[in-house]
Amino acid sequence: MAHLGAQSNSKCPEHFWDKDRLSNLLDSLLCHILSFLSTDEAVVTSILSSRWKTLWTLVPKIDFQDTFIRGRSVAPLRILYSVLAQHTAPILSNFTLSWRSPCDSSHFDNWVDTAILRNVQTLDLHFECGQLFELPHTVFHCKTLVGLELYGEIELDLPPSFQLPSLKILRLCEICYTSDNSFSSLCSACPNLEDLTVIYEFIVGNVSIVSFKISLPFLKRLRIDFISLETEPPDYKLEIYAPILERFRFFGYLSNMAFLEKLAHLIEAHFVVCGLGHVFEMCYSDKVFKIVRALNSSKFLELFPGDVECIGFGYIYPSMFQNLVRLNFKVxxxxxxxxxxLLVVAPNLEVLVLDKHYYRKNQLCCMEPPDGSGCLSSRLATFNFNGYEELGHEVEFIKYILKEAIVLNTITIKVSALHSKESVLKKLSMFPRHSTACLLTVEIDDSLE
Structure with missing residues (x-):
């Protein structure tokens, strides 16, 4: 083998290993490679050789962050204008601008309009400069726009009429709205939207949106984060019409939310509800479980219904989670x-993951472990419990899982460093198991207090 290797190498020209084969590639391929770099990094490649000097100007993408070039002798503002002047690609597949330096709003308008003139397909604007920038109306008439992401100090003031028929992806993250119906009007002007992200912070002094209407027949992915820094939980109404929704994520304070159509195509759902603090609503559990029941078609579910006592008045029945295969539950x-x-109504569950979430010292709900077979999925193969503390109800629950799970393969218990891994394992190993093939392990998790 060594002899053959030597022969193979001897046939190669002496200059073979020194040859710059990368530079011999077509411009289109080199531009594709450079498109994976930020514009700042792509410009640096111009020093490699005369072959690379202007290649970056042909890349159909501009990704510029002023934080990358702070500390240089030339101001970020001048560098950005220089980049835009030298860049010659007629079409921009992506224009990403992250800006944290103080600047006049006229510059913001010029940069966005330049991208629009280049028939930009994806526009990503991230501004945190301590001042508010109004999004130019030219954006709302850009027929080539497929993706739009707005983050930070950007104000959304909509023109009287507009349409974004090509827009597939829309992400609105902590921006400002000029009126209560700005959000709903924008959604209605994007009839072909497939991916929507809304991160909204309820702040005193800003225009407070109290009515969110999402009516998007082709929407497949929806993420909603509702954050509040106020002492009182926000009061809003959210209506969602998305008949082919496949992935749904909600995080934050829940008020009045409703799905106007059954989520028959739902694959993955994440529903994490923040607590109400000192505010107590007897009807709060109805709001929570109304949404939980609406997610019953999901295959993968992460659920945290909240940690307030009124959750004890809610119910899941009569919904069946027939498709549920994996459940991540914050207990x-x-x-x-x-x-x-949930375990009673999820007959096909294969993976169960519990994350302990004891942040509040509230009273423990009346809980007794199920006492009969047939309640637990006969397909449960994996069970993880993160944050186990050997409390009575935790011990009883693990006993139940070990006793009723027919095909359980692995059970992993994570404890804090305050516990003895060996002692916990010894105690749990004494419980009877239905599945003789089940592997029980106990691990120390340093992230647990």
Whole structure:
């Protein structure tokens, strides 16, 4: 083999290993390679040789962050204008601008309009400069726009009429709205939207949106984060019409939310509800479980219904989670009964992951482990419990899983460093198991207090 290798190498020309084969590639291929770099990094390649000197100007993408060039002798403002002047690609597949330096709003308008004139397909604007920039109306008439992401100090003031028929992806992250119906009007002007992200912060002094209407027949992915820094939980109404929705994520404070159509195509759902603090609503559990029941077609579900006592008044029945294969559940002292209710109505569950979430010292809901077979999925193969503390109800629940799970392969228990891994393993190993092939392990998780 060594002899053959030597022969193979001897046939190669002496200059073979020194030859710059990369530079011999076509311009289109080299530009594709450079498109994976930020514009600042792509410009640096111009020093490699005369062959590379202007290649970056042909890349159909501009990705510029002023933080990358701070500390240089030339101001970021001048560098950006120089980049835009030298860049010659007639079409921009992507224009990404992240800006944190103070500047006049006229510059913001010029940069966005330049991208629009280049028939930009994806426009990503991230501004945190301590001042507010109004999004130019030219954006709302850009027929080539496929993706739009707005983050930070950008104000959305919509023109009287407009359409974005090509827009597929829309992400609105902590921006400002000039009126209560700005968000709903924007959604209605994007009839072919498939991916929507809304991160909205309820802040005193800003225009407070109280009505969110999402009516998008082709929407497949929806993420909603509702954040509030106010002492009182926000009061809003959210209506969602998305009949072919496949992935849904909600995080934050829940008020009045409703799906106007059954989510028959739902594959993945993440529903994480923040607590109400000192505010107590008897009807709050109805709001929570109304959404939980609407997610019953999902195959993968992450659920945290909240950690307030009123959750104890909610119910999941009569919904069946027939498609549910994996459940990630954040368990608290007040929602163990919710977990048990889900296990009863999820006959095809294969993976169960519990994350302990005991942040509040509220009273433990009345909870007794199920006492009969047939309640737990006969397909459960994996069970993980993160944050196990050997509390009585936790021990009883693990006993139940070990006793009823027919095909359980692995059970992993994670404890804090305050516990003895060996002691916990010894105690749990004494419990009877239905599945003789089940591998039980106990691990120390340093992230647990």
């Amino acid at each position: 608290t002292q007040s929602n163990w009964h919710v977990l048990q209710s």
